Amino acid sequence: EPEVTQTPSHQVTQMGQEVILRCVPISNHLYFYWYRQILGQKVEFLVSFYNNEISEKSEIFDDQFSVERPDGSNFTLKIRSTKLEDSAMYFCASSVGDSFNNSPLHFGNGTRLTVT
Amino acid sequence: AQKITQTQPGMFVQEKEAVTLDCTYDTSDPSYGLFWYKQPSSGEMIFLIYQGSYDQQNATEGRYSLNFQKARKSANLVISASQLGDSAMYFCAMRELNTNAGKSTFGDGTTLTVKP
Numbered sequence A: 001e002p003e004v005t006q007t008p009s010h011q012v013t014q015m016g017q018e019v020i021l022r023c024v025p026i027s028n029h030l031y032f033y034w035y036r037q038i039l040g041q042k043v044e045f046l047v048s049f050y051n052n053e054i055s056e057k058s059e060i061f062d063d064q065f066s067v068e069r070p071d072g073s074n075f076t077l078k079i080r081s082t083k084l085e086d087s088a089m090y091f092c093a094s095s096v097g098d099s100f101n102n103s104p105l106h107f108g109n110g111t112r113l114t115v116t
Numbered sequence B: 001a002q003k004i005t006q007t008q009p010g011m012f013v014q015e016k017e018a019v020t021l022d023c024t025y026d027t028s029d030p031s032y033g034l035f036w037y038k039q040p041s042s043g044e045m046i047f048l049i050y051q052g053s054y055d056q057q058n059a060t061e062g063r064y065s066l067n068f069q070k071a072r073k074s075a076n077l078v079i080s081a082s083q084l085g086d087s088a089m090y091f092c093a094m095r096e097l098n099t100n101a102g103k104s105t106f107g108d109g110t111t112l113t114v115k116p
Helices: none
Strands: A005-007 A010-013 A019-024 A031-037 A043-050 A053-057 A065-068 A075-079 A088-095 A111-115 B010-014 B019-021 B032-039 B046-052 B064-069 B074-079 B088-096 B110-115
Touching: A005 A088, A010 A019, A019 A031, A019 A088, A019 A111, A043 A065, A043 A075, A075 A088, B010 B019, B019 B110, B032 B064, B032 B074, B046 B064, B046 B074, B074 B088
Parallel strands: A010 A111, B010 B110
Antiparallel strands: A005 A019, A019 A075, A031 A043, A031 A088, A043 A053, A065 A075, A088 A111, B019 B074, B032 B046, B032 B088, B064 B074, B088 B110
């Protein structure tokens, strides 16, 4: 069964550094998302992406965050200048369409980001 | 206001028994979808079951069923014949079609422990 893949599985970085989290969504999916989960807490929406542009973003997704689909397969999340509070599990997800009818999110296994 | 409320931080169930995980939601959008996801200790997010706001019947997927009470705005997950492998965190999520197309809002989650 096709799956969303994320790399790396764990990233350690120093405060103020830039990180790029990478994702390969399922190939026939049209909608891509980033969510984050601070350890043991709720899953928080960051951004949704469709047709090569952001369709929606949350308050968390401020100017230090950006997303890109540089080619036909990769979907990246860049954090420009990391802060300690950016430490979390970052999940990439994709869905076939934005209709809720039978269109669940398919999640990758996540990238655990640790900012020191 | 909290859009998705899961009032049970933790639940215990005896192996082979059924368990109900509660979820209530709040929306003024008549078109929405409700999803349940499972997050084992390994961290991945697994889609379990979906219910659309216009669906007349409760959704079922194997041992999972959704007790959808639209007037009460509740969408409880019922797991029948619990297995040790069901021990995990369970998240209820909602996607509103007309107001926040694409974005899913998650509850705080319920940790289920299945006892042998």
